[in-house]
Amino acid sequence: SGLEEVSELKGANAAVAQAYTGGTLEVRDLHMAYGSLEVLKGIDLKVPAGSVTCIIGPSGSGKSTLLRCINRLVEPRAGDVLLDGQSVFSIRPELLRARVGMVFQQFNLFPDHTALGNVALAPQRIKGLSHDEATAIARARLAEVGLASRADHRPAGLSGGQQQRVAIARALAMSPEVILFDEVTSALDPELVKGVLNLMEDLGRRGMTMVIVTHEMNFARSVADQVVFMDEGKVVESGSPEEIFGNPRSQRLRNFLAEVL
Numbered sequence: 001s002g003l004e005e006v007s008e009l010k011g012a013n014a015a016v017a018q019a020y021t022g023g024t025l026e027v028r029d030l031h032m033a034y035g036s037l038e039v040l041k042g043i044d045l046k047v048p049a050g051s052v053t054c055i056i057g058p059s060g061s062g063k064s065t066l067l068r069c070i071n072r073l074v075e076p077r078a079g080d081v082l083l084d085g086q087s088v089f090s091i092r093p094e095l096l097r098a099r100v101g102m103v104f105q106q107f108n109l110f111p112d113h114t115a116l117g118n119v120a121l122a123p124q125r126i127k128g129l130s131h132d133e134a135t136a137i138a139r140a141r142l143a144e145v146g147l148a149s150r151a152d153h154r155p156a157g158l159s160g161g162q163q164q165r166v167a168i169a170r171a172l173a174m175s176p177e178v179i180l181f182d183e184v185t186s187a188l189d190p191e192l193v194k195g196v197l198n199l200m201e202d203l204g205r206r207g208m209t210m211v212i213v214t215h216e217m218n219f220a221r222s223v224a225d226q227v228v229f230m231d232e233g234k235v236v237e238s239g240s241p242e243e244i245f246g247n248p249r250s251q252r253l254r255n256f257l258a259e260v261l
């Protein structure tokens, strides 16, 4: 149940709950098109180390495309993305994706691997760790997301909320500098949402740099350091949660909030 999942998380072994050293992320005048469809029309964004940025905005405004450009799942037409001051376009995509984790709405776990296997895979394949080293890291990360006791379960034997926490543990196992979250609670049954949001809030408190695309306005309001409102491929407004939710300046943001709140 949802309550069970929240308490699983609270029971996570505090000894393994480490502090993180998040990196900085900066997006400069980013343009992206699918064929003739212009989807990002000059995005600028600054995400300080250890801070949480929530991106909100209507469907089709380019939020997912922005995240996909940041870790080079798609290539923009123009502009730059700097990770700790270094252009991501000078980093091999595989290495970049170790430094910038991404968690999706559809967990994308490997169905034939256990939870532990799913978390241990990338550290072995991409970082070249031994099976034993990678397994030790995977066990620690699963404990950190409250799933030590589910290490040997396959995804099909876990709830959606637990699968999503495995996906987060998998991102953490690479020791990323930044984690990108794309509507990670949108596919979950309502009672499972809270456990995943609590985990993200906890990661933020411990210093992970995070960019979170979300429809959870209460979460954005209470957890974000910065809220960014996108519409039609542009950043229309950004600011503190108080500014964005308490004092929206543009009509477009006021209309959006009226629809979702």
Ligand code: ADP
Pocket: 034, 037, 039, 057, 058, 059, 060, 061, 062, 063, 064, 065, 066
């Ligand atoms: P959001 O995440 O804000 O809903 P997206 O970044 O997914 O927005 O999409 C922005 C626009 O790009 C939409 O009009 C969408 O239909 C279009 N789009 C997204 N992915 C593709 C794709 N692979 N090929 C063509 N068009 C796409």
Ligand code: MG
Pocket: 063, 064, 065, 182, 183
């Ligand atoms: Mg999207």
